[in-house]
Amino acid sequence: MDLKFSAAEEAYRLRCREWIAANAHHAAAVAKAADPVQAARDWQRRLWEAGYVGLAWPKAYGGQDATLTQQVIVSEEMARAKLPPLINTIGLSILGPTLVLHGTEAQRRRFLPRILSGEELWCQGFSEPGAGSDLASLTTRAVLEGDDFVVTGQKLWTSLGPIADWCFLLVRTDPSAPKREGISYLLCRMDTPGISVRPLRNAGGGVHFSEVFFDSVRIPREHLVGELHGGWKIARSTLDHERSGLSGVISLEGSLERLWRQAAAGGEIADAVARQQAAQYWIELEGLRYLGFRALSDQLAGRQPGASASVGKLFAAKLRQKIARAALDNAGPYACLTKKSPHVVGKGRLVAGYFDSLGYSIGGGTSEIMHNVIAERVLGLPRSSGEA
Amino acid sequence: MDFELGEELVALRDIARDLLAQRWKAESARRALDAPPSRMPGELWAELAEMGWFGAGCSEAGGGSGLGVIAAALLAEEAGRALLPGAMTSTLAGAVALDRNGGAALKAELLPQIIAGSLPVTLAVEEPNGTWGPDSVEVAAQAGAGGLKLSGRKIFVADGSSAGLFLVAARVGDDVRLLPVEAGAGGVEVVPMQRIDAQDIVELRLDGVQVGVERMLPDAGAAHDAYAVWTVLVAADLLGSAGAALAMTTAYAKERVQFGRPIGSFQAVSHRLADVQVNVEIGRSLLYAACLALDERRGDAGALVAAAKAFIGETAVDAAEAAVQLHGGIGYTWELDVHLHLRRARANAVTAGDAGWHRETVARHMAHCYA
Structure with missing residues (x-):
């Protein structure tokens, strides 16, 4: 049992850190650029050319065939340096692994390198107004007409909707089949006639998501991923990718340190309640960190993390909320002023x-x-409904 | 990098789980409540010694397994799961403390006896001053012609009526040091404290007990290190309690039918159990981290030990309370094992420091890190 990196891995980390230091001014330029989308694409391309994007992906499609440990090292170094996130993150985290597993050779060669370089930005069309947690009840229809699918329906919570070049989406191709057996996985250009995008303002006031409307949108049959009606299993196979990972720990570290400094005077928190609370969050964050190391060790040993990723996701979300709420509490009524207030x-x-x-x-x-x-899946309790 | 248990550790854990399930029944723990303290039969103790368990956490040079503190922690976890009397865990802690901090002569004299099972050992640190740990020790050893002389009271000494040797924390000059005191030495008196789970917790009264200066553990940090090792083993025992309470309740939720369905299909039940499972996994991660940090003598070891004890203590009490609640009426009976885990978890959660006390240790570590 050890947490040591090999000499080669430490050398790899050092090279990564040096590259980040040498390119810090490019990273800093992204936030100030007149065209932030183009600047973010340029930044992703720069990282990819240096070998720091698509580490897990096969070399044949522009990846690095890197080890899992190298992936961890890069994500740690990027988080530590507070580099801007990769703009094509949805394509990188969800569609890429899906195509590696389930795409045709032509689809992999066509799409994967452009996901990595940021040349084509992707958004996801899964959720719908009537299909959230119960995703399999989605109703966006696709009917085969000749060599095209004709798609009609509405997708929701689509990040990057207004700027994406492509969308990967789940559609119902067989309404008569049981609901998980009539779904297909399609790839669609966002400039196809019949698509309209409406930005969605979230509760915090920001615009991250959008609604995407499909009105008789024609998608060539070659852009079907996997089997016709076989989309549900494909989508499920990469959902766990979204849930795993150590990267959240580093951003939580920053939040906790800010919380401490906010409440501390002369380096110490005097208030007993706030002090105990901050310590509890540190404990939970360390628990999350070492849970991540255990999951990583399982992956390195070829054991599937599977449902254990849900443990980390659930715990991390709660911890993030507790820290954010404590920070508000500590700031008292001043915390609830808008950024335009002179007292903010x-x-x-x-x-x-x-x-x-x-x-x-x-x-x-x-x-x-x-x-x-x-x-x-972990405790083996009976299902709470007829399905899961 | 590998932060999961290696094959040898998995084998040790599995053997311990099977053996304890066969040799020690919860019924014995229940019977002990009416005839305390809970003690294991001599033949079981001899069998554990035969297996080499008492040296599980010691170095190979010390006659142990060389697998690290984690090996002792896995045995302590299984002891908690099986409701085994605490003597094995106390002896493991004493053995590891001596192995890590003893001088060559003391180790050569004591470790073989401890590992062979002929000298059960325990730590005596706490005093009736309302707090925990070596820093609050007030008992002071007086230097005299015959060496050091100890007088005072130690309380909440685990497994004290069966121990052959006490490692007593006492002030010597400016430091808190560890002094070995034989149970049969003149001036030693043991008085049972009667804990709610029938564990053998005692008050140790010392009246002019003589200890040779040369027998004092040489390292000035020995008392703190020994206390950290003991703390992590108590945390491991608590993790075993939590795991047992969770497993028992999960099994019950699968078979108990109400409203025509197993109660485990109701989310009010299943989500509470899922929360316990999450905390057990986070707690296990903290336990392994603390053991590794102790083995590597890292600077954050104290904070990680505190983190593990604070988190797992609360997890174990939550798990046992959930077990009582989700078993319903039957969970509130003497005959079910649920209350045995609640008793042990509740008592161990405030042994070797409670959660608030350990969070203060963490807070000091944070202040140091963010300075």
Whole structure:
């Protein structure tokens, strides 16, 4: 049992750190750019050319065939340096692994390198107004007409909707089949006639998501991923990718340190309640960190993390919310002023962080669903409904 | 990097789980409540010694397994799961403390006896001053012609009526040091404290007990290190309690039918159990981290030990309370094992420091890190 990196891995980390230091001015330029989307694409391409994007992906499609440990090292170094997130993150985290597993050779060669370089930005069309946690009840229809699918329906919670070049989506191709057996997985250009995008303002006031409407949108049959009606299993196989990972720990570290400094005077928190509370969050964060190391060790040894990723997601979302809420509490009524107020503290970031934290127990599988997954798949309890 | 248990550790844990399930029944723990303290039969103790368990946490040079503190923690966890009397865990802690901090002569004299099972050992640190740990020790050893002389009271000494050797924390000059005191030495008196789970917890009265200066553990940090090792083993025992309470309740929720369905299909039940499972996994991660940090003598070891004890203590009490509640009426009976785990968890949660006391240790670590 050890947590040591090999000499080669330490050398790899050092090279990564040096590259980040040498390119820090490019990273800093992204936030200030006149065209932030183009700047973010350029930044992703720069990282990819240096070998720091698509580490897990096969070399044949522009990846690195890197080890899992190298992936961890890069994500740690990027988080530590507070580099801007990769703009094509949805394509990288969800569609890429899906195509590696289930795409045709032509699809992999066509799409994977452009996901990595940021040349084509992707959005996800899974959720619908009537299909959230119960995703399999989705109703967006696709009918085969000759060599095209004709798609009609509405998708919701689509990140990057207004700027994405492509969308991967789940559609119902066989309404008469049981609901999980009539779904297909399609890839669609966002400039196809019949698509309209409406930005959706979230509770915190920001615009991250959009609604995407499909009105008789024609998608060539070659853009079907996997078997016709076989989309549900494909989508399920990469949902766990979204849930695992150590990367959240580093951003929580930053939140906790800010919470401590906010409440501390002369380096110490005097208030006994606030002090105990901060210590409890440190304990929970360390628990999350070492849970991540255990999951990683399982993966390195070829054991599937599977449902244990749900443990981390559930716990991390709750911890993020507790820290964000404590930060608001500590700032008292000043925390609840808008950033335009002359009395605002921290430029309104506390409230933004608080609203942001609330999304973590909804997106990527709600905490209620995570509880079901743990109860059913880890503890083996009977299903709470006819399905899961 | 590998942060999961290696094959040898998994084998040790599995053997311990099977053997204890066969040799020690919860019924014995229940019977002990009416005839305390809970003690294991001599033949079981001899069998554990035969298996080499008492040296599980010691170095190979010390006659142990060389697998690290984690090996002792896995045995302590199984002891908690099986409701085994605490003497094995106390002896494991004493053995590891001596192995890590003893001088060559003391180790050569004591460790073989401890590992062979002929010298059960325990730590005596706490005093009736309302707090925990070596820093609050007031008992002071007086230097005299015959060496050091100890007088005072130690309380909440685990497994004290069966121990052959006490490692007593006492002030010597400016430091708190560890002094070995034989149970049969003149001036030693043991008085049972009667804990709610019938564990053999005693008050140790010392009246002019003589200890040779040369027998004092040489390292000035020995008392703190020994206390950290003991703390992590109590945390491991608590993790075993939590696991047992969770397993028992999960099994019951699968078979108990109400409203025509197993109660485990109701989310009010299943989500509470899922929360316990989450906390057990986080607690296990903290326990392994603390053991590894102790083995590597890292600077954050104290904070991680505190983190593990604080978190797992609360987890175990939550797990046992959930077990009582989710079993319903039957869970509130003497005949079911649920209350045995609640008793043990509740008592161990406030042994070797409670959660609030350990969080203060963590807070000091945070202040240091963020300075």
